[in-house]
């Protein structure tokens with residue numbers, strides 16, 4: 196369930212080179228041990244060593260560590276080299292720039308970090324923080340928005356956010372629905388206890404009746420059915436004593452419990468385990484990010500003969516090591532196997548273009564252009580036309596490129612190098628697909644269920660559904676068999692047709708009925724005294740119910756005889772609770788989202804809290820108008 200920390204640690208080694216030195220000097224010492232020296236021949240595929248060359252894992256790393264005297268130059272050179280090698284985001288360097296220990300101008304560093312890794316949400320958030328420190332409120336807010344918008348563009352950030360949200364949603368839904376089902380039962384408890392006592396003996400004291408019903412309700416707990424068993428028992432009680440409105444809300448809560456405990460928990464578990472689900476996809480992702488370890492490379496090499504993803508990512512690795520001939524050999528094999536893969540077509544074309552085989556490169560670019568719309572590809576095509584002096588086609592390809600992605604084309608043209616072409620980024624869909632395919636959510640769903648539903652009721656969605664359905668049917672069947680005890684709305688006295696003889700109705704006791712509706716039958720002085728008592732009771736109760744409605748979720752709605760409001764307020768409360776509880780996410784941020792995550796969760800929690808207060812307020816108004 197933990198996020199891949201190896202990738203983070205591997206990235207840090209690239210970053211430490213920066214943290215250790217002031218921003219104005221170049222780190223002379225390479226970050227990776229140079230013992231595995233890159234003295235190797237550019238042999239055919241499979242024979243070339245993937246060990247760091249001269250201590251650098253890639254030409255991008257080399258550009259970063261030897262890129263120039265000042266940070267700005269280094270970042271520019273690194274960015275160009277990275278674009279050339281299809282690395283859209285130099286995350287390790289960007290993280291190093293915004294690391295807490297980094298010295299120097301925080302704003303300048305954060306801006307460079309965003310330039311190096313525009314899809315890394317935490318870079319934008321760091322920029323927002325730096326703007327804020329400088330008192331620049333508007334740019335700070337814009338950077339926060341940019342950071343949130345970057346989340347969908349970043350695989351690890353997306354998976355992290357989605358898994359946290361899904362887990363929180365599942366937990367809030369299940370906890371809120373179970374709590375609601377229980378609370379309707381609890382509200383009916385004292386009446387049910389009284390009625391049950393009447394069945395045995397009318398003179399049974401109240402505490403004995405409570406103990407009797409209480410022990411009956413605890414039976415499922417003793418039978419090992421856990422909280423779910425207790426809730427199902429209370430659910431039956433709520434169904435027996437509730438109005439049709441209560442029953443509809445209860446049925447909905449049961450449906451939501453089943454959805455939350457089974458399909459939703461499984462989806463959440465799948466998302467949660469995705470980043471660690473497939474060691475090979477994990478290693479491929481590390482290579483794409485430029486943070487791979489030697490073990491990850493070994494894993495890929497071992498799998499490569501039969502694994503398309505490993506084969507593709509190793510070609511990328513060889514290319515990034517700067518081994519042009521070996522990369523050409525590998526991309527040629529990839530192209531033979533996948534003749535219609537636009538990324539392979541373009542990157543093979545780049546290698547041919549750099550070898551001087553412009554005609555072959557142009558042909559491959561044109562074929563790729565028939566498959567995808569990419570500003571980078573159109574830029575490359577325009578470069579190849581320019582080299583062959585096909586100026587009209589150059590113009591039109593360049594215009595096309597600028598139309599699709601003006602910003603990226605401006606960046607690619609900046610150094611004005613006629614031999615510069617840029618690789619297409621590795622298709623993340625291939626990695627994403629593998630991660631999701633390999634992820635298994637059922638283990639997590641089971642772990643999530645076990646504390647609340649350890650018994651037979653929690654074994655499958657069918658068992659849980661049948662449990663609730665049986666409770667509902669039982670409630671409906673027995674509900675009309677006896678006259679239910681209730682309480683007087685005016686004085687709170689128990690009303691029971693069996694104990695009291697005749698009763699006026701279930702809402703108001705005989706005494707109150709005479710007092711309010713037939714005043715001629717009562718003594719005036721006594722009547723005034725009694726009315727005064729009731730008024731005192733009412734104002735006392737008013738204060739207590741307001742406090743209880745705010746502090747105990749659902750009380751406000753149930754007192755207003757609006758179970759729907761009670762349920763909604765409970766769900767709001769549960770959502771606020773989980774977003775505060777997990778404000779840093781359910782699992783640690785994979786060094787991608789930064790403060791954007793907690794910010795988003797706190798905002799959601801705050802909004803849920805407002806929603807809760809709003810519904811409690813509505814329930815209060817409804818109760819007073821009754």
Ligand SMILES: [Zn+2]
Nearest residue numbers: 683686704707
């Ligand atoms: Zn009364």
Ligand SMILES: [Zn+2]
Nearest residue numbers: 393691693694
């Ligand atoms: Zn009774």
